[in-house]
Amino acid sequence: MEKRHLVLIGNGMAGVRVVEEILKLTPDAFHITIFGNEPYPNYNRIQLSNVLQGKTTVDDIFLNEWEWYRENNITLYTNEAVAKINPKLKTVISSTGRIVAYDELIIATGSSSFILPVPGADKQGVTGFRDIQDCENMMEVARTHKKAVVIGGGLLGLEAARGLIDLGMEVHVVHLMPHLMERQLDETAATMLKEELEAQGMKFLFEKQTSEILGDDRVKGLRFSDGTEIETDLVVMAVGIKPNTQLAKEAGINVNRGIVVNDFMETTTPNVYAVGECAEHREVTYGMVAPLYEQGKVLAQRILGLDVEPYEGTVTGTQLKVSDVDLYSAGEIIDDKSTKAIKVHNEFEGIYKKILVRDNRVVGIVLYGDTKDSTKLFRMLVDKEDVSGKTSASILDSGCCGGGQADMSVDSMPDTEIVCGCNGVSKGTIVEAIQTKGLTTVDQVSSCTNAGRSCGRCKGLVGEILAYTLGDSFDATKANKKTLCGCTTLSRDEVVAEIKEKGMLSTKEVMNVLGWNNEEGCSKCRPALNYYLGMIHPEEYLDERDSRLVNEKMHANIQKDGTYSVVPRMYGGVTNADDLKKIAEVTEKYNIPLVKLTGGQRIALLGVKKEDLTNVWEDLGMPSGYAYGKTLRTVKTCVGSQFCRYGTQDTMQLGIDLEKKFERLDTPHKFKMGVSGCPRNCAESGIKDMGIVGIDGGFELYVGGNGGTDLRAGDLLCTLKTEEEVMEMISSYIQYYRETANYLERTSTWIERVGLEHVKEVLQDAEVRKELTAKLDRSLTRYSEPWNEALKNQQIREKYYKTEEIPVVLV
Amino acid sequence: MIDMPQTLTKVDVGNYQTLAHQAGKVIRLGEKEIVLFKLSTGEVKAVENKSPHPKGGTLADGLVSGSYVYCPLYDWKISLNDGKVQAPDEGQVKTYEVNVEDNRILLTI
Ligand code: SRM
Ligand SMILES: Cc1cc2nc3c(=O)[nH]c(=O)nc-3n(C[C@H](O)[C@H](O)[C@H](O)COP(=O)(O)OP(=O)(O)OC[C@H]3O[C@@H](n4cnc5c(N)ncnc54)[C@H](O)[C@@H]3O)c2cc1C
């Protein structure tokens, strides 16, 4: 039977969570297509605050990488909005005119920043705070300008303001009300917060209403309704969000503030569902992930036709993600006649707690300075627990001074207590995962249970549960770090240091000595260890072919049906009649289905049968182009001074020389070069790992460029006079990258991590360059041409390339 | 083309000694492609040379670790003992019984 087709509009947090839930329950129920308006895979929007504050990078906030979509057979269209839904025909039409039919349709378009409709709101330098693009805009302005104004003193506004301070800007927060976060905090807590933020350098303008944004094309200032003005180079609007409902409305689906759904997330139109910030359930639209994930769970089961309890709404709590501010609030915040409050205010230590109780039930929580009790109190609030038998001290475990014993509370925490509010994960679920799956790090717990995968606030508690569950075998530094892979608790740097120190010479030895929990490692660590060992001991280490993944092991790129591609070297993209003839003959002789010019200036033979590989190589008689390896790929060249009227340097020759020198060298990720003869850059030197641009009397070297998944323009490393200098600088640069990058870290990410200035500084020193070049030259002696080697070596041919035809003889 | 026997039979598929460790050896039996893996323990495992991933592909050139092979195309971890795909993925590949007698590898098909 043809699979039913599920289409999701919006590649965001809520929508993709529904897909994850569906895949978990019934992996192949649907063929799934996702449309996303942004150019990235699904990312953790919550962490944008931390990106802005420099605590994490955009690369670290992806929730599902591109491979995830591929592995799950999801068709993903990014940068492509759905423009229209046609419920009668059951189709959607995208901004590019693509028409896709659905059996089931989920709308998860989220919301947009609400931009105040004041004159000048369309000027350059006015932004919301919603997506990666907004973050990048702010960071860009911060590089060249000084002054920023954030309109809105709520959660989002304060997180943005703190980020802008971290980016070196002078920040004013404009707020309409007399105190901050008035919907989450009472006056006492708000005043404490304001004082802390002022100490961090934030300035406030209260009870100001913006009436106009001043400037020409770019914003120059703000005018308020009282006639006063303030100068600024950037305006961030954080006054609220507006659900994206236009699409639904135009399709005739019932829309109020959000897209109206019932308790099963069904809209008024059959087979169309809405989930996330764009949906309105029982007259509520939510702006936090916890309720959206609950909705997602219900929707996933509903759409699969499983029995499911209706979604009945969620009580949410809030916290602020600003360094040195610990704050939590949920439920009601203002005392009235019907409430009794438990209050603790320790001015000396900056702690304030207020628990509002009505009819013996907790109805409101405000915590400032110490939020340890937040999960427990929040559970009491949600469960409407009767607290009449309790003393205020037992309600507030950690007492008045914030010194409560953390692991005490883990011990006394019931199994049903929710640890991760965002994802609704209980203590019991976490403990069970730790015990049954042998988990030892917080990252592992996150990937198995989802706890900690959103705002990250619960990670501390997850760590405590880990410590409590593992008892003596718990190791705190191990638990919280990024390990090489799941087989070890050591990080990349620790493993590399151990290999150096102990002089280890095989992956087996490393895994044994360092106590790998998987005797023969996995597909992540084996190739990585093989690389590190070869990089550290270029002369002594014996490369382990069986620790390389398929393409490098076979010296050909595997294709979806198990055939391979063959791409011979064509140094510098320059070929000749002889080689072209051979390619033509081989293509005919072996019935090769496709011959194609690659994006790397050479020719690929695609769809070669595995057992033909060695014969094809023999007939071609050309070296491998390594189109499959974590190594030097191609050096693209332009025609340059040999022919071009603008050419300043002999780029073809330089490209050929470079390709000949560095071919076969193992690098952490693939390494591409381009050599252009003038700044017109016909060989695209600006988006290569190493781009060389000829200028009159010299060369410019650009580094860290990438034309792949994350487009990045290269940065100018240096300008040099001679080809010898170019060779030396490139050798040193590559070697430094080889020694310091993580395996599978492309130069574009590496340079951002270690910093261009740092690399420049290292490579400035002639002694250092000499040392690096010497090491690189020694490494280059390790390699021999792999296709030729396979032809000469019977054992290699037998082991990797031969298929045995067995006549069926009965025994 | 050779007809496959209908009942369970043992087929001699090669020399045990010369079978290399940790790499898949493809054998073709009529229409069927089966891949043999000699583990580091010396044990030989046989599975159909077909990835259980919905997109298909072969298994022979995957990375072998202990008694698992990683699908070379989509990195699924597959047990060579029972053919089961390991969580979080799901699926199963057909396995065959292997016996080694007098240095010959015998496959039950
Ligand atoms: C053959 C070729 C496409 C073509 O028909 O032109 C190609 C084919 C593949 N590319 Fe590519 N890339 C090819 C040029 C490029 C280019 C263009 C270029 O080099 O100027 C890029 C963008 C430039 C860049 O890398 O900065 C490119 C960016 C990628 C990426 C993304 C890398 C990144 O860092 O974002 C991948 C995935 C990866 O490496 O992880 C990839 C991966 C692949 C793989 C190896 C996918 C795989 O693992 O099977 C494809 C193999 C197909 C096959 O069956 O052999 N290919 N790929 C090109 C071979 C060039 C060559 O002669 O060696
Ligand atoms: C800076 C910041 C900090 C936050 N902090 C927290 C926090 O600490 N805790 C918390 O719980 N929540 C927090 N949130 C809120 C949380 O991120 C959102 O509630 C959540 O992302 C909403 O998920 P969603 O899927 O409904 O919408 P989104 O994640 O916005 O996803 C919707 C996606 O749909 C796309 N889209 C829209 N229209 C179309 C179309 N026509 N076609 C195709 N695609 C379309 C959008 O581009 C977007 O990518 C924060 C939000 C921000 C911006």
Ligand code: SF4
């Ligand atoms: S990059 Fe410059 S020299 Fe090279 S082909 Fe283009 S215009 Fe000519």
Ligand code: FES
């Ligand atoms: S509470 Fe937000 S990720 Fe766990």
